[in-house]
Amino acid sequence: MNNHLSSENQKEMNNHPSSENQKERDYNQSSASTGIENNLDIESYQEMFRRVKKQGEGAFIPFIVAGDPDFETSLEIVRKFTENGADALEIGFAFSDPVADGPTVQEADTRALKTGMTTKSGFEFIKKIREFTSIPIGILVYYNLIYKMGIDEFYKNAAESGVNGILSADLPPEEAEPAVASARKYQIDQIFMVAQTTSNERLQVINKLCSGFLYVVAVMGVTGARSKLKQSTVKLVERVNGHSDLPIAVGFGISKPEHVKEVVDAGSDGAIVASALLNIISDNLQDKELMLARIAEFSKELKNATKRR
């Protein structure tokens, strides 16, 4: 049993097109993210991270499930995000069996599915967002939805809707070859996750395959709001930065402005906030005005926390 990287594996990886040097990839990416026939001037991840860095900030990246709690309200929430400091957006496509997510995201998925959200209407949702913002949009989707639509078709739809990046929660690099091929074809950034458990060796492979940014999973667990960040998260950010030349954004359990500040101070280029925002939705289902006001207010606080002083 060979539990180390064999020299053969190593060679194959080095021959992989993904190992083109980083500069070349960056070049590809910056010309990339405009999608197929989308004439909107869409900001790439690279441009966005450069912009916030220049301002001495980290990127604030809020998450929402498309269609939660319903299509229109969901869209209004995204508008609040963009009006209150979002530097990029993560849009989840609801799935019946989200194994990487805690109850908060699953409930959001369930709410969205109940309103009849489909993969197609997910892309419609993105198109609507593109009517009012040019910041990078990433989608977070379980692989079965990609596979079922047809991998190529899914990426084509994504590109046409103005998506910058796709992250599939249950698609590790080992299974990602067809998805990565379609991502390259349609000039979409394929984003991967790295975690505490990801070895340095593995990190380097993922770094080569990934573009846009690396999604750093802050906790050993699933999504969900948490009261405290662990010291290990800070260490992980430092380790990932040491082995990767991509921008990084930390997600999972980032629930408070203090958490955002902590990861940005640790060297993360961005913070992804999901469950804490979704909790505002579920807590205020009866009062949309209040929901939107709270989302706006909390977004502002989270963005402020990204500002390095």
Place this chain on the structure above:
Amino acid sequence: MIKVIKMISKGKFGKYGGIFVPELLIPALEELEIAFLKYKDDDKFNEELDYYLKEFAGRPTSLYLARNLSNKLGCKIYLKREDMLHTGAHKINNTLGQGLLAKYMGKKRLIAETGAGQHGIATAVVGALLEIPTEVYMGSEDVERQKLNVFRMELSDAHVLPVYTGSCTLKDAINQAFRDWISNLDTTHYLIGSTMGPHPYPTMVKHFQSIIGRETKEQIMEKEDELPDTIIACVGGGSNSIGIFSGFIDNKEVDLIGVEGGGEGLDSGKTGATLSIGTQGVLHGSFSYVLQDYDGQISEAHSVSAGLDYPGVGPEHSYLKDTERAKYVAINNQEALRGFKLLSQYEGIIPALESAHAIAYAEKYAQINENKGKTIVVNLSGRGDKDMFLAAQKMGLKL
């Protein structure tokens, strides 16, 4: 090719199987593969496992010639008596194997999913036996429907955790078990109950269940001096069927038939017949046939037998189907109940409702002219004690 860093295999059966899991789980699967490959050929491990299989579980199980049923149906019908095992089903073969593996790996806690409770009970008793604390995830709907089994698990000191998310059934219990595992990798072994899930589970569970096939082959050669014509087994996730098939896959002359839970019928929208009407997709870590809608949202499965009530199926079965090495059929709820009564009346053996699907198909199969006189082995995966209330209710009786 993107190479797996540490695993020697992604566990593909043709295009099926794989490791479609969140990044956090990858090292856990690597660790498990390493341990499995190490101990499956380890003398001490196997000695201990054999001891428990024999002395605790009651192996070998007999290959019983069902004479009355044979006479009635005009075939020679043998029953592989997995129903005689401790806890009443083949599930214990796997839970002893994985439980022991977890112990050798130094894991301090077992978690499992269960639908009706069979796998939960088989895990609970192994937890008690090996002194490993055990928690079992069970959909809240199932907790309600299977109170007796919840009590049995708790008697063996396992903790039953009701799952209130999604459809509140087996698939949600599996999701929740994965989430627990993701959060407790160091201490915990997730003891999956069938040949599903990401690699190495389908291969590992098959390994631990393949004892059914090995024994059957030896026994049939002893009794008949030749291989059987046909093997029939029910298919939920696919473990008892792969277990018995594995002894005969290379003997092309032996027909292998898997029987799925047809529920209220294949076009009723209430079925568990994943291989019969499902489409390809990814569920619970592997690529296989899946019951799903147009978009890939997973459907709820339906079957009178909780053990066949799963919208996925082990990836190796998808491969055996596509390569036509095995054939898959569906038996609906009504027919299964008929099989349940048939075996009870003719042989004095009350089968589990799951196994009753295999019996019901054996009857159908024997009625086809060209099958007259064939030697058939039916894998009697479990006994019917657990199904008494439900069966009585379906027959219009109240106990």
